[in-house]
Every structure is written in C-alpha cells, then in structure tokens.
Amino acid sequence: EAGVTQSPTHLIKTRGQQATLRCSPISGHTSVYWYQQALGLGLQFLLWYDEGEERNRGNFPPRFSGRQFPNYSSELNVNALELEDSALYLCASSRSPGRTDTQYFGPGTRLTVL
Amino acid sequence: QQQVKQSPQSLIVQKGGISIINCAYENTAFDYFPWYQQFPGKGPALLIAIRPDVSEKKEGRFTISFNKSAKQFSLHIMDSQPGDSATYFCAASSIGGGADGLTFGKGTHLIIQP
Structure with missing residues (x-):
C-alpha cells in the first residue's frame, strides 16, 4: 500500500509570492489534514478536509487556504508569503473522518521564503 | 496557547541506556496520546499510543507511562540504540474530535551515543 x-x-519562494503544495x-x-512544522515549534494543525469540504x-x-479534489487529493495554498511561513x-x-488515531503522515514539503 | 508541553528539548543517552521523554497536557477532554518518531527528511511515524483507561503500554523496547490525575505521560526507550536517534513528538487529542487534529509537543531531539 502506497x-x-x-x-x-522543496519549494523556494520570495516574500509576497504564492505557494502551492500538493x-x-x-x-x-x-480525510486530509495539513500541519505546519516550523523550527522549534513542533507541528501545528492548519486545515482539515473531508469529502471535498x-x-x-x-x-x-486566511491567506492559508486549500481545497480537496474529488479523488481526495488536496492542495494547500499560501498567499502573500511572509518570511515566517518558512x-x-x-x-x-485518515481513513476515519474525525478520528485522530488513524492519521498517517507524508514526508512533507520544505517551504523556504526569501 | 501550547496545550502539550514536552521535555527535554534535547537528550543524549549512551547506547544501552534508558531514554525518557516527558509530556504534560492541559485539556481534560484529551483521550488519545500518541508518540511519533521523525527522522530527518521524513514525516512523523506513529510509534506507540495510549488511551487513558490504562496506566502503561509496552511495545517492544518502547513503553508509555500515563498518569491521568497529573495529566502527564512519558515515553521510555529501553536498551536505547543508535538507530533510535531521531526527533520524538508527543501528541494528544480527543480521539473522536478529529476536527482539531492532533496537538503536538515541540519535540525532543534524541541522540544515542555508541
């Protein structure tokens, strides 16, 4: 199972640009959950999508937004990038919407804002 | 507001020793307490988890101790090995309240010296 x-x-952007992560x-x-892992801050919950909503x-x-597609893949958009978004x-x-005991993480996207 | 406090921030243990990482939580609605292991360049992977109806759970060399009255839980790694060197995160959630995702501690960088 994949x-x-x-x-x-990895994604490198400059301040003020938009970033799209998939x-x-x-x-x-x-269900898809997005978390931000900033240096020294641990993981912080960003967004939860389920069944396209x-x-x-x-x-x-609000400049952090996203969407979930019919195939359940998801996109995170960060507008007007700031240095601290790095x-x-x-x-x-998760296979069980609303349950936290079935979450499996991906490897992540490293966003660097210059 | 940080709801899960994790200590220490970093830990160095000799091979064969016991590694102990501690966490404390505030929200009494939390009823699911997982530990995640993260290697550089990888996403967090679930290591072991406990529900508050038991005070201890053991899986191989890894043990979670849970103190409901003190609102604390800890991870013990017995016979620590160099391959255990990683960052460890404790987390907490309401298992059926997945809307808020998992609340994570800030992480412990563990180094096992050969």
Whole structure:
C-alpha cells in the first residue's frame, strides 16, 4: 500500500509570492489534514478536509487556504508569503473522518521564503 | 496557547541506556496520546499510543507511562540504540474530535551515543 505522497519536496519562494503544495492521501482515505512544522515549534494543525469540504482550520490567517479534489487529493495554498511561513508542511491522511488515531503522515514539503 | 508541553528539548543517552521523554497536557477532554518518531527528511511515524483507561503500554523496547490525575505521560526507550536517534513528538487529542487534529509537543531531539 502506497503511503501519503507530497510534492514538491522543496519549494523556494520570495516574500509576497504564492505557494502551492500538493498531497495525495493513502488509497481509501477520505480525510486530509495539513500541519505546519516550523523550527522549534513542533507541528501545528492548519486545515482539515473531508469529502471535498473544509471541515476545520487551526489558528492561521486566511491567506492559508486549500481545497480537496474529488479523488481526495488536496492542495494547500499560501498567499502573500511572509518570511515566517518558512517551514516543513506536512500532510496526513485518515481513513476515519474525525478520528485522530488513524492519521498517517507524508514526508512533507520544505517551504523556504526569501 | 501550547496545550502539550514536552521535555527535554534535547537528550543524549549512551547506547544501552534508558531514554525518557516527558509530556504534560492541559485539556481534560484529551483521550488519545500518541508518540511519533521523525527522522530527518521524513514525516512523523506513529510509534506507540495510549488511551487513558490504562496506566502503561509496552511495545517492544518502547513503553508509555500515563498518569491521568497529573495529566502527564512519558515515553521510555529501553536498551536505547543508535538507530533510535531521531526527533520524538508527543501528541494528544480527543480521539473522536478529529476536527482539531492532533496537538503536538515541540519535540525532543534524541541522540544515542555508541
């Protein structure tokens, strides 16, 4: 069974630009969670998508947004990039919507904002 | 507001020794407490998890100890090996309240010296 995949592996942008990160969940998983892992801050919950809908978001500004496609893959968009957006962005998928004991993480996308 | 506090931030243990990482939580609604292991360039992988109905769970060399009254839980790695060198994250959630994702500690960078 293939795991969660994310692309690109690395992304370098300049301040003010937009970044788009992609995630493909494990086959059969309908829920996708996005987390930000900034240096020294651990992982912080960003967004939760299930069945194509945004179900919840963490304490992040609206310039962090995304969507989930009919095949359950997901995209995270970060607009008006700021230096502090530099982080590892992790996607996790779950086969059981709303349950945290079935989350599997991808390898992440390293976003660097210059 | 950090709801899960993890210590120490870094830890060096000799091969064969016991590694101990501690976490404390605030939200009494949490009922699922996993530990994740992350190697450089990889996403976090679930190592072991516990529910509050038991005080201890052991899987191989890894043991979680849980103290509900103190709202604390810890990870013990027995006979620590160089391959255990990684960053470890504790987390907590309401297992059926996946809307908020997992709340993570800031991580412990563990180094096992040969």
